[in-house]
């Protein structure tokens with residue numbers, strides 16, 4: 342059966358457990374998987390800039406023995422001549438076995454999936470969802486803390502436009518005993534549809550403005566960038582871009598075993614002086630992104646390795 346990944350909720354928590362077990366096995370036994378995708382082709386169709394998502398997908402397929410085609414910029418594809426996403430994916434289906442698509446418009450990968458003969462993976466659609474980042478975040482939490490339940494997570498920064506935040510909250514509500522603390526300026530608060538969903542499910546959350554006030558409570562701090570590309574007004578962006586800067590002084594208020602996560606790219610919101618702190622987990626997180634995408638490619642292509 343043809344299966345796509347549009348949202349982290351497309352996989353049950355049991356299926357996610359299997360995916361993460363596979364990702365951990367790939368991490369520990371990379372040679373076992375080195376030819377699992379021999380003869381297979383991944384297309385990366387990126388209509389929006391990316392470093393981690395595109396290159397980690399390409400690294401993942403290459404490490405599985407497969408090959409990669411694609412474009413990294415809408416202007417170098419026939420989208421610049423007016424071709425629709427639906428037509429593009431019909432053609433890509435003739436050239437590749439699986440496709441990862443990033444698009445600035447919410448829902449564009451879903452439109453592609455409806456017309457596709459091959460699995461389509463949403464690699465980020467506008468301010469909506471970023472499911473493979475969420476898989477990366479969950480694998481990082483599970484691998485580094487051995488659990489996906491009973492913790493307090495602070496999500497800090499641009500909670501309005503941050504698709505990584507929206508995807509992660511949606512995914513975490515399926516686990517037991519998670520407390521959410523949303524840390525943002527008034528203008529960048531988490532959207533109402535998310536707080537409505539939390540209320541409906543009786544899941545506890547707090548909304549605060551000052552990071553320092555909640556730092557001692559956190560088991561995870563998920564920092565995010567204020568996203569210039571989603572602002573309509575440059576003045577608002579300039580006013581809000583440095584609202585949060587995590588530095589050593591602020592980190593000194595945190596638990597000794599708290600972990601700092603960030604989907605990256607970072608701009609100023611985490612000072613580089615924090616990078617050497619053992620709690621800084623964001624570069625390790627980027628590495629987990631390769632293992633989980635390798636596991637995802639195998640799963641969507643129905644390839645098992647004995």
Ligand code: CP
Pocket residue numbers: 390391392393394395465471474604605606
């Ligand atoms: N985390 C993430 O999506 O990074 P890129 O925009 O570089 O892909």
